[in-house]
Amino acid sequence: MSPEELVRRVEGVLRGVEGPRRGDGVVVALSGGIDSTVLLDVLYRLKGELDLRLYVAHLDHQLRLESVDDACSAASAAAARGLPFFGESLDVAMHARIRKLSVEMAARELRYRFLDEVMGRTDSRRIALGHHADDQAETVLLRLLRGSGSRGLGGMRLLRDGRYLRPLLAVGRDDITAYAAARSLPFREDASNRDRAYLRNRVRLELIPHLKEQYNPEISAVLCRTGSLLAAEDSHLERTAQEAV
Template sequence: MADVAAHARLKGLSVEMAAHELRFRFLDGVMDRTESRMVALGHHADDQAETVLLRLLRGSGSRGLGGMRLLRDGKYLRPLLGVGGDDIVAYAQARGLPFREDASNRDRSYLRNRVRHELIPHLKEQYNPEISAVLSRTGSLLAAEDSHLERTAQEAVETVVCERSPGKIVLAARLLVDYDIAIRRRILRSVMQELLHADVAADGVAVEFSHVEAVVEILRRQSHKLGCLPGCLSVQLMGDRLTFRARMSAPELDREVRIPGRTEAPERGIILQSRLLPATAFTRVRPLLGGWRAAFDANAADGLRLRNHRPGDRVQPLGMTGHKKVSDLLVDAKRPRIDRGEVVVLARGREVAWVAGVCLADGFKVRSRSEHMVYMELSRVSAIEHGRRSPEERTHSLLPR
């Protein structure tokens, strides 16, 4: 027997929500033991009416006002949603079928029970004797409309997402604001939920209407300030990019660079491709350099590692005699705060050779006396997965055979 009160204290939930969670945990266990694919629940039309009315009192949108769905999570079936509670009791009594009523359903300290025993009877007596049927029907209508809007929104998500990597989703802001506000809100909610569900520490955190509206306001005001959302989510608008990040600190990365070869970092969703070339190829490669591409003296590149940039990292930028903090370089480069945690560097010990996307270190450049050079390009896995050309294909025509 589960201790509902203890579970509520442990999880910081109300007793009702704790009982709800434990009930579904029990049902999952029954399905596992019986090797069942679905379980039928006893929710009926009166339960649906109560749910719709409760959510109306709480200020839910069309999704919440759609009430309980016939099928939840592909395994919880509610076949009696269209049948009234009194009809079910009469059916059972007429056939001598035993049934049990939860004694807690009479406890009016719970809001649902007050709605059931006080508010709905009052509405039936004073306003509409068919209020339960009306509320249930309204829920069904809104659920159908919500399903249509949700399908439309999911199609729109794939249109406006311009980058998706572990813990990060970037939307094309101009495309996003072209959608009707109803679809726009659903896109934003979907993106936030996707990131929260992927984060084990934040899974279960709810995306509220106020959180969605906070992002809508960022778009309306064109604010570039870093916004904080539930579950350690952050959001920032820079130009046409609306970036959501699950956590400001990126996963730890420290990997030996393969020269020549391909260095993959799936935890960061990136690939570093390197090619060993004669130094005479530098003049042909030079137009490609900058951003996510760099060329190194081959001797200097020996022993490089791909890693996160760390507090205190310093680099001697190309053409300069002194060193500069990497954090200051990122500020000077106007790198958005939300993206600074994902910056990676190539380094040998504490000596930084390349701040990817920002600058090459002077001590690692290709010189007139260099015999060989290493050409490197950093790419996101998502860019390749979405059908764009690979790093090799993008540079192949400009590199010597």
Template sequence: MDRKVLSYIRDNKLLKSKDKILVALSGGPDSLCLLNILLELRQELDIEIAAAHLNHLLRGADAIGDEEYVIDICNTMGIKCFVRRLDINIYAKEHRLSSEMAGRKARYDFFEEISEKEGFNKIATAHNANDQAETILFRLMRGTGLDGLGGIKASRDGKIIRPILCLSRSEVEGYIELKKLNPRIDKTNFERIYNRNKIRLDILPYMKENFNEDIIDALNRMALLLQKDNEFIENLALSLYNKYCIEDSAYFIIKKEIFIEEEPIATRVLRNALIKYSKSNYDFEMKHIYEIFHLAKKNSGKLIHLPNGIYAENIYGDIYIKSKVEKYHIDNKIEDIILEKNNINTNEIILDNFIVKFEVITDYEMSQIISNQNKFTKYFDFDKIKNNISMRNRRNGDKIIPLGMTGNKKVKDIFIDMKIPKDERDSIPILCFDNKIAWIIGIKISEEYKITDKSGNILKVVVERKEY
């Protein structure tokens, strides 16, 4: 059995020399089989092994017994064991998840935490070929796509590995008997109140008896074929994701051009954007993807709410993925702040989120001035300012002569042209010199106060995010 697993590990490049493996150990037959096989292969693979167990506190004394058993097994085998207790019912309510989803999230969060703290680079779970078949049927009945029908992959994100996915449950049980191991048995696995148990106890045995006695192998072969097809399509989707999606710490932008691409590719691009932004693989269904398709056909300003605390908004045809709890404007609404020109070197303007700093420069090189400018660092001709410098939000009728132009343009039209969301426009600070707009912060500067070869004194203005 260990030779079969070794071949599977090598064929799928699951492990390499010096890897540190954290085994998810429940104490049941599958995880005990996985741990023992890895221990038998430890020297040959040149790996380090430890185990982790999360007690969900769902089964009273049985759960405590599982925990104690795992600790004893690890002590006997001479490996480290990390254990944590967590009331999964309370956790599920706090995170508004089903018990099953809460258990999965809590387990993987625990495994990730231990891995980061202790330096493990791989997390091994004990999914087997029967689990694969059950997962495929479970997803099929929920209405999954190609990715879902591909089932469980041998590895995920280069860190989660399933070394015994090649073994059937009967092979696992045979190994347990051969090695005279004594695993813990979770009685809830035989209760038909759970849909997955019904698949395991009723549907698969019925299919095996009446349609195909090798149904487990058949479903696993199908999964491998579909995984290869899906990988090809995903690579196409990745190239379009890089082309049409813009990642920002505050929001993601999905350009409207994606919606003219072939639907199987476009849906994957949208799903990848949702997953990357929300950092969750399990909250989004195809209905959410198609809601975004419909949103793209609506007027600018329309939005839809999505799972995991985010929403999508149509802004001039582009789709912005945002968080419901974050604010994306530069600052909150501010009152007029006025500074005297003569005292500008000793002043700064403090906003809710930003600090605006001023510096008058008398000795400079034009090349350095040009190279040092960026979105939040600008230089102005200080000598053109007569009396004061002020900061405010926009007002009705505001105009500016944009850099490089000769005539005025309404600030409102600039926001429209640059597709600034409506809910952000009133909160973008505006820097004024003598009541004339010099800089729409982060957006546009004025032609009137630009520096030239004839400029004498220069005003440097830097907008910095406040540290908390």
């Protein structure tokens, strides 16, 4: 997929029924990593064409010494495009202890709370997240390992709770990397993404490469397709149940 094809694919998502309307505000969740950086760049290129108000939001989780630099990078990316920036720093580790949660769950809880607050402050309609097709494949496989039902195995939805939109969900990691290189986009790298203490990282770095090499080189696409089918099936069953009430 060429960079221009990637832009047009995202445009198709934004023009679809799940996308924002003309004049709507969209909060872009920017970690500073390659995925969210590419997402921001694509949305910025489409901003005028689709008449969108864009806002950039970054949460410093205070989990890494480099997190201050991540926040500065995110603020710079917003400033370079003339976009409003909302940044906050929260002690995720303390929140995890108080709430008796894993650090991952605590970070997720605080991150979505922060994004919801920015959405309210800016009167926006959508929050754009940088999850892509390879993230989807990992999610489906993780939930299979945990014994999820059809709803869980459906993976991440393109639009969740009427607000969280994933415009890159049909775009692969390789295409995102190629886009960033073609556009010479600066981005941050999070060393924790290579920490094999986390199950998701082991799935991404060990299990999926093994499945690709030994069983099916298209395993990521297969997992995404299976997730899509199960999500459609789950939606159909839910509609049928509601109609029967």
